[in-house]
Amino acid sequence: MDTPPLPETFEYPCPRCHAGVLKPRELTYFTALGDELVVVPGFPAWVCDICGYVEYDQRALGWLYTLLSPPMQHRRRQSPPSSAAGLEK
Numbered sequence: 581m582d583t584p585p586l587p588e589t590f591e592y593p594c595p596r597c598h599a600g601v602l603k604p605r606e607l608t609y610f611t612a613l614g615d616e617l618v619v620v621p622g623f624p625a626w627v628c629d630i631c632g633y634v635e636y637d638q639r640a641l642g643w644l645y646t647l648l649s650p651p652m653q654h655r656r657r658q659s660p661p662s663s664a665a666g667l668e669k
């Protein structure tokens with residue numbers, strides 16, 4: 581039996597070539613945290629099937645940086661009392 585595809589299949593038009601679509605993939609994400617190199621395997625990302633453009637999942641990035649933030653820098657800035665919850669930069 582074939583494994584059914586993921587129930588939620590998202591596709592985004594590619595912002596670079598406008599011909600392909602971005603499809604969910606799991607990549608290894610590299611980032612620098614101070615002097616440390618942080619490697620996150622299986623990181624959710626979007627990859628264009630035409631030009632190979634890669635965009636990492638924004639929600640996952642937010643989650644990652646929340647995890648990586650040292651407590652000293654983890655103080656939240658005062659967020660505006662608007663209803664733009666979850667959209668802070």
Ligand SMILES: [Zn+2]
Nearest residue numbers: 594597628631
């Ligand atoms: Zn593309």
